[in-house]
Amino acid sequence: MEFSPPLVRGRLIQRYKRFLADVILDDGTELTAHCPNPGAMLGLNMSGITVWLSKSPDPKRKLAYTLELVEAPAANADGYVTVGINTMHPNRLVAEALAADAIPELSGYASHRREVKYGEASRIDFLLEAPDRPACWLEVKNCHLRREGDLAEFPDCVAARSSKHLRELAAMAAQGDRAVVLFVVQRTDCEAFAACHDLDPVFARTLEEVADGGVEVLVYACDIAPDGVRIARRIPWRRS
Template sequence: MEFPTPLVRGRLIQRYKRFLADIVLDNGTEITAHCPNPGAMIGLNMPGLTCWLSKSPDPKRKLPYTWELVEAPSHDGKFLAVGLNTMHPNRLVAEALEAGVIPELAGYASIRREVNYGIASRIDFLLEAPARPPCWLEVKNSHLKRGGTLAEFPDCVAARSLKHLAELKAMVAEGHRAVMLFVIQRTDCDQFAACAELDPKYAAGLIDAARAGVEVLCYACHIGADAIRITHRIPWRDALVAES
């Protein structure tokens, strides 16, 4: 996924009301940008962090700037770009599916997005092919890292995401394939786990879903100021627990 125009750099003043961020650009201009992330953004919303923003060409937009990346401290003392736009993982997965980057999800003739299922829900992707059961694919964004090289999800209580796990389990019970795919929008993590400290119900729900047959996939990304791309799979730390 390439950014259509070069990103603009600035420094964070404050993030507030979940979807707003005051940022001072490198040229000294102070702007309010849209923050496309409803989560807690632990470790990514500290004043002074370097931010990268896209600017919409639409003159009617109330907030022309969108906060896309933040340079956050890593475990090695360096700073790296972290993708915080929760709208991007679905776009990244769509590109990866078309390019065959995710081998576990290859070989489907049809890829549909936002298909109604469950109880008033829509699945991110429905993959279909002759002589194969439908594959219901849910995508979540992960940018939380509290230490070491472990990526986590969620960064706050995620009741809606827990509901999605129950609906994936229901698809498996009907004889379909169901996959929970976590897209890791940072480059300093080599494994993933559900964050039991911040949402114990979701962490337990993910293990329960896996035991019921829901497949758990975790994929890392390349992240740059010009583009973000899904690159390679990383292990789910609780896979053995789920299999026991």
């Protein structure tokens, strides 16, 4: 996924009301940008950190700029790492990776349908289908939290809706289909992934339960730069 036109750089003044961020650009312009992230953004919303923003060509948009990337201290405490905070991007990244057969565990399906209704008034992110195998129900989750070492964690706040999605995936696995939850880690300094037990013990427990019931857990980290983001490599899930 390439950013076009190129992103512009600035520094974060403050993030507030979850979806708003005040930023000062490198040229001195101060503006309010859309922050496309409903989570806590722990460690990624400090005043003064470097941020990268996209600008919409739509003159009717109330907020022309969108917060896309932030620079945070790297896991090795030596320098900084660029982190993707836009929770709308993982589905697009996965769509591109599926089309390119860049996720071996999910290759070989003839069609990749998006936003298919299932469960209790839900929509699955992707339904993968082929005539010679069971359907694959694929739920995508964005991950950008790192607190200690090189461990990525999800979620960064209570995520009741995500727990509901896991239970709905488990129902599909129980009926004989394939069910997969894919965590997309939008940072480059993590070598493993774990559910965040202290911030959402219900989600962490549910992930363990559905995995034991047949739901597959995949975790992929990204390559990230101001010119674009792409899914790059699988990292292991560290069970409790």
